[in-house]
Amino acid sequence: MVKRTSFEGDSCPIARSLEAIGDWWSLLIIREALFGVRRFGEFQGKLGMAKNILATRLRALVDLGILKVAPASDGSAYSEYVLTPKGHGVFPVLVALRQWSEEFDDHPEEIATILVDRDKGRPVKKLELHAEDGRVLTAVDTTLKARPRRSRSAG
Amino acid sequence: MVKRTSFEGDSCPIARSLEAIGDWWSLLIIREALFGVRRFGEFQGKLGMAKNILATRLRALVDLGILKVAPASDGSAYSEYVLTPKGHGVFPVLVALRQWSEEFDDHPEEIATILVDRDKGRPVKKLELHAEDGRVLTAVDTTLKARPRRSRSAG
DNA sequence: CTCCGTTGGTTGCATAATGAAACTGGATTG
DNA sequence: CAATCCAGTTTCATTATGCAACCAACGGAG
The missing domain is CATH 1.10.10.10 (Winged helix-like DNA-binding domain superfamily/Winged helix DNA-binding domain)
Known part of the structure; x- marks a missing residue:
């Protein structure tokens, strides 16, 4: 193939x-x-x-x-x-891509637009990943676990 | 071309x-x-x-x-x-893709892993986009503005 | 209803990207 | 210095992309 x-x-x-x-x-x-x-x-x-x-x-x-x-x-x-x-639901993906570009692009001056809060017209904050208790997590603060198998009897 | x-x-x-x-x-x-x-x-x-x-x-x-x-x-x-x-810096993009799949995939039972807080082993929260004042923003709460041109004299 | 321009596509063909497998060359082993 | 593994490169068939041309349905003028 x-x-x-x-x-x-x-x-x-x-x-x-x-x-x-x-x-x-x-x-x-x-x-x-x-x-x-x-x-x-x-x-x-x-x-x-x-x-x-x-x-x-x-x-x-x-x-x-x-x-x-x-x-x-x-x-x-x-x-x-x-x-x-x-x-x-794809919106966060697009925001993440946008922010990555804003932060790391080699020619950020060529970026024409910024994403702003519609109400205030102020730039949005960076996307943040939080733990259940509210701590901000970076990549190294996370890990993968096997998805708990939903038992066939559970509702 | x-x-x-x-x-x-x-x-x-x-x-x-x-x-x-x-x-x-x-x-x-x-x-x-x-x-x-x-x-x-x-x-x-x-x-x-x-x-x-x-x-x-x-x-x-x-x-x-x-x-x-x-x-x-x-x-x-x-x-x-x-x-x-x-x-x-690409990490948030990957998280966003992961969460989109977790939320909308037609066969979520085939997803083998979940992203967890390394400390607690608990699932992370959904990525959130915040305004400067802390409000959570969805796509409709945002809009694009022209990037303010950094004047050549400003530091 | 017919002429004719616009919108919303489909078809054809050239070219670029992808992918499996074979090949190359250096490093390691013996 | 032969055998083997790692890290790629090359080769070639297949697939996807993209431009252009074509086509069909709609809409307005007459």
Whole structure:
């Protein structure tokens, strides 16, 4: 099999996520969708991508339950693509990517935008990972454990 | 140009991140590196990827300043790949991907591991985005602003 | 309803990236 | 200095990407 290796059956949740949204365009499509982009032509124009690629990606994202097709919205008989809750759930991933770029990019001056609190217009804080007791955790403060198997009798 | 479109000059920081780590393998390599994997063969064995792809990716990650080559470590004259601070900075991205999978995957029972606080062994909390004043922000609570141009006279 | 431009795609083909396996070369062992 | 392992590189088939051209459905003018 020379197919692009699939992580579909992989037990690592990161690999599973990448299987769904780990390609060049999907995350950018979701980013646009989070900003309210809904129409095929709008995605195509903003992202500057080929229409066939866009069509393929949109279909895949719909199949994955990240986007859903809305029959209409502004009168025209064309359909639109709107985020599902699963799609909205990608937001932290995008924020993490953005903040990584802001912190480590070699040419941060080329970054045109900052993410701000809509109410106050002030920059957001860095994403933080907390322990149950509230401590902030870095990578070395964490480790992996086998997922506790939910017994078949438990509710 | 039929080249895979590059986001190198893009002003969107998300695109810029994807340019660096938005491919199938890079994030998995970084994930392994965060767990202490350092040797070529170790990466290759754990990830089950072709050696040529691994070699290409490792070189790219080194060029990007995400990994660096350490001349030795355990006596053997081979080199190792260790994360730079920039590489460690990817951790939140991986956590975000993991949590997205945990929350929205269609088959969460196939996920083998959970991320826990090393001290307590308890699961970590969800990543949270906070405003400056501490409020938790969701996607709709945020918006983008033009990055304030740092004037050439200001320190 | 027909002409014609726009929106929303699909199809074709060239090129680049991916991947399995074979190959290379240095280091270690004996 | 032969056998073997580690760390890659090369080769070649397959797949994905991307541009361009094509096509179908819609919408307005007449």
